[in-house]
Amino acid sequence: MAAAQLILSVDYEVFGDGSGEPRHCVQDPARRIMQVAEGFDAPVTLFVDAAGFAMMESELRSVCSVAAIKAQLAAALERGHDLQLHLHPQWEGGRMDAEGEWQLDLSRWRIADLSDGEIRLLLKEGRTWLEDLARSRQPDYRCIAFRAGGWCIQPSERVVRxxxxxxxxxxxxxxxxxxNTTKGEWLDFTKAPKLPYWMTRGDVCTPEKKGLYEMPIATARIDPVRHMRALVAVKGRPDAGFASGCEGSYRGPGGTVSGVVGRLAKLSKLGQVMLDFSSMPSRVLIDVSRKWLKQFDGVTDVPLPLxxxxxxxxxxxxSEQSLAEYLxxxxxxxxxxxxxxxxLDALNAD
Structure with a gap:
């Protein structure tokens, strides 16, 4: 089996409709993720929803929450973890109402639906927010990687450009x-190439000889019955579903779904599974990893990104137990x- 290198990425965010208290939905679970990972000398990559936290920072009632977020991110860098850019465009122009609830424009859910100027500005402002924070602690910090909110990067040509x-x-x-065929949230990666990584200059599902590196989230097919049992097990456990103390809504432009199981059900037909350590038991994580590594054994001379x-x-x-067992x-x-x-440095050094 080919050598492999695991990248533990975490979408560091509240809920897409603005609900969720940052301490319980972001800080506390991120701290536990990093603690588990540090037990195995594994760095964590936090994909930070910079647009969301920048908007919160502009609201006097949430300034303290964002100060704590920024302190955690700076400390994470000092402990050997990494920060990269994640964006949920619906935060742009958001406002907090009299009850302290965020009101967001969910019609802006998909970055790919925005104008060229809006896409570029969001990316530039998000990276600036992250780099200003990071370089105060790590002068050589590089924000080089991106993940679209809700994975909604398609049609991807303008975003990639x-x-x-x-x-x-x-x-x-x-x-x-x-x-995902849900209105306002669609994505379709069914035509993605059978490669561990590739380069693209436009369509993220079309490999090219040069361009932006696409480093996909690992996925695999498992038995649909097994997938269903895993979802039911998650739903049935009192200690599963949301981070401890975290409450929020999965309301999107297509409406509301019920809990994490409903959210996952929107993403594909039963049996197609992401390497998602916040929602899958360790036995499924191990199975997905084995299949991914076997599929790409010998495809490249460099270590396979997982x-x-x-x-x-x-x-x-x-999730905490599953992650520890998986690592x-x-x-x-x-x-x-x-x-x-x-x-990427190792790849370019060869």
Missing amino acids: ALRKLDFLVDSSVAPGMR VAIGHTKNFSVA EWASGEGIAFTTFPAW
């Missing part, structure tokens, strides 16, 4: 085989732990 113009090197929005995903708001007590397995298999910049 903007990323390249702004000197981003990596996108990690694609989850091969996944599809990109896992998690979400702070979904990182429950059950113990990965360590035993000789899988190394890395970040997007480190993997």
